[in-house]
Amino acid sequence: MNKNSSNTMALAPNTSSKRETVCIFGTGDFGRALGHKMIQSGYHVVYGSRSTQISNLIPKDAEVLSHAEAAQKATIIIIAIQRQHYNILTPLAEILHGKVLVDISNNLKLNQYPESNAEYLAQLLPGTKVVKAFNTVSAWALQSGTLDASRQVFVCGDDVEAKQMVMNIVRALGLTPLDKGSLLAAQEIENYPLQLFPMWKFPMVLSLGLTVFFFFYCLALDVIYAYIYENNNFSFFIVYTIPNHVCPVMALILLALVYLPGIFAAIIQLYRGTKYRRFPDWLDKWMLCRKQLGLIALAFASLHAVFTLGSPTRTFIRWRTGTGIVSQALNNRTEPLNITNAWLSDSYLALGILGFFLFVLLGITSLPSVSNNVNWREFRFVQSKLGYLTLIFCTAHTLVYGGKWFLNPAAYKWYLPDIYMLSLVVPCAVLVVKFVLIFPCIDKHLTKIRQGWERNPKYSE
Amino acid sequence: MNKNSSNTMALAPNTSSKRETVCIFGTGDFGRALGHKMIQSGYHVVYGSRSTQISNLIPKDAEVLSHAEAAQKATIIIIAIQRQHYNILTPLAEILHGKVLVDISNNLKLNQYPESNAEYLAQLLPGTKVVKAFNTVSAWALQSGTLDASRQVFVCGDDVEAKQMVMNIVRALGLTPLDKGSLLAAQEIENYPLQLFPMWKFPMVLSLGLTVFFFFYCLALDVIYAYIYENNNFSFFIVYTIPNHVCPVMALILLALVYLPGIFAAIIQLYRGTKYRRFPDWLDKWMLCRKQLGLIALAFASLHAVFTLGSPTRTFIRWRTGTGIVSQALNNRTEPLNITNAWLSDSYLALGILGFFLFVLLGITSLPSVSNNVNWREFRFVQSKLGYLTLIFCTAHTLVYGGKWFLNPAAYKWYLPDIYMLSLVVPCAVLVVKFVLIFPCIDKHLTKIRQGWERNPKYSE
Amino acid sequence: MNKNSSNTMALAPNTSSKRETVCIFGTGDFGRALGHKMIQSGYHVVYGSRSTQISNLIPKDAEVLSHAEAAQKATIIIIAIQRQHYNILTPLAEILHGKVLVDISNNLKLNQYPESNAEYLAQLLPGTKVVKAFNTVSAWALQSGTLDASRQVFVCGDDVEAKQMVMNIVRALGLTPLDKGSLLAAQEIENYPLQLFPMWKFPMVLSLGLTVFFFFYCLALDVIYAYIYENNNFSFFIVYTIPNHVCPVMALILLALVYLPGIFAAIIQLYRGTKYRRFPDWLDKWMLCRKQLGLIALAFASLHAVFTLGSPTRTFIRWRTGTGIVSQALNNRTEPLNITNAWLSDSYLALGILGFFLFVLLGITSLPSVSNNVNWREFRFVQSKLGYLTLIFCTAHTLVYGGKWFLNPAAYKWYLPDIYMLSLVVPCAVLVVKFVLIFPCIDKHLTKIRQGWERNPKYSE
DSSP states (O other), X not given: OOHHHHHHHHHOHHHHHOOOEEEEEOOSHHHHHHHHHHHHTTOEEEEEOSSOSOOTTSOTTOEEXXXXXXXXXXXXXXXXXXXXXXXXXXXXXXXXXXOEEEEOOXXXXXXXXXXXXXXXXXXXXXXXEXXXXXXXXXXHHHHHOOOOXXXXXXXXXXXXXXXXXXXXXXXXXXXXXXXOXXXXXXXXXXXXXXXXXXXXXXXXXHHHHHHHHHXXXXXXXXXXXXXXXXXXXXXXXXXXXXXXXHHHHHHHHHHHHHXXXXXXXXXXXXXXXXXOSOOOHHXXXXXXXXXXXXXXXXXXXXXXXXXXXXXXXXXXXXXXXXXXXXXXXXXXXXXXXXXXXXXXXXXXXXXXXXXXXXXXXXXXXXXXXXXXXXXXXXXXXXXXXXXXXXXXXXXXXXXXXXXXXXXXXXXXXXXXXXXXXHHTHHHHHHHHHHHHHTSHHHHHHHHHHHTTOOSSGGGOO | OOHHHHHHHHHOHHHHHOOOEEEEEOOSHHHHHHHHXXXXXXXXXXXXXXXXXXXXXXXXXXXXXXXXXXXXXXXXXXXXXXXXXXXXXXXXXXXXXXXXXXXXXXXXXXXXXXXXXXXXXXXXXXXXXXXXXXXXXXXXXXXXXXXXXXXXXXXXXSOHHHHHHHHXXXXXXXXXXXXXXXXXXXXXXXXXXXXXXXXXXXXXXXXXXXXXXXXXXXXXXXXXXXXXXXXXXXXGGGTTHHHHHHHHHHHHHHHHHHHHHHHHHHHHHHHHTOSOSOOOHHHHHHHHTHHHHHHHHHHHHHHHHHHHHHGGGSHHXXXXXXXXXXXXXXXXXXXXXXXXXXXXXXXXXXXXXXHHXXXXXXXXXXXXHHHTTSOHHHHHIXXXXXXXXXXXXXXXXXXXXXXXXXXXXXXXXXXXXXXXXXXXXXXXXXXXXXXXXXXXXHHHHHHHHHTTOOSSGGGOO | OOHHHHHHHHHOHHHHHOOOEEEEEOOSHHHHHHHHHHHHTXXXXXXXXXXXXXXXXXXXXXXXXXXXXXXXXXXXXXXXXXXXXXXXXXGGHHHHTTOEEEEOXXXXXXXXXXXXXXXXXXXXXXXXXXXXXXXXXXXXXXXXXXXXXXXXXXXXXXXXXXXXXXXXXXXXXXXXXXXXXXXXXXXXXXXXXXXXXXXXXXXXXXXXXXXXXXXXXXXXXXXXXXXXXXOOOOGGGGTTHHHHHHHHHHHHHHHHHHHHHHHHHHHHHHHHTOSOSOOOHHHHHHHHTHHHHHHHHHHHHHXXXXXXXXXXXXXXXXXXXXXXXXHHHHTTOOOOOOHHHHHHHHHXXXXXXXXXXXXXXXXXXXXXXXXXXXXXXXXXXXXXXXXXXXXXXXXXXXXXXXXGGTTOGGGOGGGOOOHHXXXXXHHHHHHHHHHHHTSHHHHHHHHHHHTTOOSSGGGOO
């Protein structure tokens, strides 16, 4: 920088602190919010509008001009108008030629149009450099400055320099730009803010279905059976006892379902003798939602833990305890401690506590900020080794809890097993097959395949 | 790059690996720590000091020169001296002309001087490009490399290129620069490290005040009343029973206070028929501290959960249970199970557990790393839908818990209601008004207003 | 940009959307995965391979050429071959001259070779610009797109521009580059993915050792002593009672060990009269693993909490309660409430709950995403003030719990103290010394030293 220019700067500090001029087409809600924020960050903002009379809602330091005049003042033009009105831009093609157009539009539903709004804009105005950005940010968040939800702004575009200019603006506004590649990504970016936990849909539906099934299974065995055959009114089991039966069963089954696809994948790779053929689609999808399955399992396990810890304060349990003690007292005897029962009760409690503890650890390491701070080897160690240990503890907890009832015919009401027996099927299967898979001969073979060896190279697609 | 230059590079790899030269004025604690870190990152560091004799505390690879000599060696000069001594720089104005000066100073208290240190520096030396940076990093953290606290370095300045140069240095040191705009932001940046949880102040004071009030209210009703009228010494209630009464009350009230401002905002918008007029200041401030209120409510709810789960191990509860059972045994009878009580007890426990579970979910989604990974729609879904569900569960938990005592005159000691009745006022009001607001006719009107419609456009300021 | 160039762009949008060409040497697993991802992100990829026949595993849009031909097509060449085969590159020295070589290799164990792979490559081909990158990303994660583990890519290199080019590619792939400085950092970067929680090793070993010691100590006093002298079979204590004795002891000792090094550091600084001499190595290391010690202590505290809350559901506890009540009933009397015992029991429970609550708060603030959002002063406040408060609460909890047994000779089986007495030694020592250190006269002196004052300046090294 030569002396002259810095002299000028010293003389006119306010001008030099201004960043470049940005033009915004459209004076709607989002256009105003964005303009306001940009002015705060030192940009000079010019609005392009059909009616150039200055509305009192527009930020004070902004100019309002006609579209054509406004466009000539800036290199970057933010298109804050809706897709249906993009055609009003076609007469301006000559003026917009070579400019950077920022498409910030969103749709009302997923894949509303065959092509994304940004691509449509690029087709309408072929001489411009279209960049998709800002559509994931809400006007309210921009205005209030409380960006509790994502600060990430996805940016995509075909022109690298234009994209860089837009990303600089994003950074200047205190947001984090994330380059998603060429304009082909616009469809995905436009769909993003419309999504509602897409990865959670299948796990949620699955667990809801299973929960309903097990709830009515328990209702039949614990309440209706007792009412019909034993004439006991245990209707209040619906609110506490049955949920506390269903939660651990769900937790165990869902946890096992997290590790089942890995087992399937290993068997398929062993059978095919190569890792280069794609897994079936259902397996791919299953593997991608393992984290969600695991977290739902953790939610059920937590509910089970709190339900169990809270049970001594229940009226029913206090009544049952009291009645037992009173009948002992009336019979004039104290029962000696049954050491076996003490061992069993302490063991399943301790196994459950340890299993739950490891489960919570797994949950903590799946927090984004924690998993970003471990390397790949550590992440694998936690999610695989610790995960299997959790599964072993939880399965053992269930086995010890119900051990003595397996061979007891009284446990089979209506010839149906209790649900904790059903819950053991999947975890035990997973653990047995996993145990076979880590036999040295099989494990060695599998490792070889995973390092790229192929039994029959012609197989590869 | 031509062959010559890369040949030179090959011949002198050590030189080429050096980044540019940076000058540091001042050899105090922070200056030394920063220099040390910069040398580690490959910069060449020159210290400018009044006494040029090489102190043994200064990093070995750094040069120490007079201020004038040091300044000539670098484009970037870090001013690691205190504001009071900035005047020693005025004689160097000629040499510093056009250089990038990095102001890293901090004050001892908020808004200590009328203008920020960085702006003061820019006024003293008008020909320089002043950039504010590094003031949020501690010398100790730089030295030890344990940057557990924030890696964020706020940067601001009027010259974009100068700011870019400083941000590159910040990145090279393994820190994350965050561009805060022009030098006007310096005041805010200088205040930042002096703040102690500013957003938490009002919620903390409010909850402390309410807690103290409810504590003494309970003390009067539960301990003093029992002592005076029933001659029972329940003084030990102070440490366990009363806290476990106050915590749930606080949790419920604070949770309701999170949703109250949203209700007020909706009513104000409906009344005014526009969303374009600013809310009153108190409402704006209240809305900005909702997250903090919610987290404090969660803390109280957690304490209540643990206090309740722990109560069966209390001496008092064990004594009360034992006495009850012994008196039954001595009277030679077993009481039958009261089904209604069993229903009530199981219901309020289950409602409380589910409410607490949803509350913890809300807390987890407000962790920064989780909320950064959801889009705006998902964040709103969790914080609004799930939040109201939590409030409904927790209110129902309280209602069912105390249901049978509302009409019981014995519950009104000294004609005062128990605190759980007081705690229901705000949540019930919020839920009732919210229920009215989601009536289709009102909801439709409100949605129209929130999309920009105005009943009376002249109203807008 | 002039009109011509933008016209060309308009005519050939597909070409303009392509980023530059990148060459990959080696068609192994990682080379293919990286190429695939790069093509998705809009790069043109050319593989350099010994056999140029197109394998069907290579991404479809990539070319496969000989090493020499491929290298000529791109400025950036990714070396996806193993260190042992780097010598095949030496004949290409002429062609590679001035190119950017990206070393992505990993080793099988820590510090396998005297120099890092990247430095070795730079020595082999002195005219090239070697950049280390991508070694921390797994091929599987790249392919599947599920980057749950770290998105961070460490980058280092001697040439700033070459590094910038590679960092741009990293960003374009949706990953986060982190500049680690010059090529000297390559050794550290190559070691990173091989590490398995290096900071956790010492704390884990220490706590494992202490746990084993205390377990057998308890086993001797609680089980073996009772079996020999009282002829009671309490073998089942092994699974529940003893773990619940060991956990709180471990939690308290480890928490005290978090604050002990700070005490040592203060004493050393007071004794030396300067802060400028390095602490002994063991103290430095200890200070760096305080966070890990604290988190392990929190894990033990959590286990203790759940074990305690779960104990009323144990068969043994239910039997003991029942037996006590039955014997009261058989003796025809109800014991009055012992107010002192009620006070003691409620106090230690409440102290424990509050201590645990603060401990969990400390744990939450040590989550990376939370600690990134607080400034240095807030972090210090939480970790120091809140930490000491936690230690005070937990120590008081233990003191009140065991208070009445200290002077009771029956508590000393085999003349050995119970482990909770042992657990109090370190925390009490820490608290007493800390109490002395905050005496105004000493604290003032210490603050002076920490601000840079030296009693005896010649001491400084």
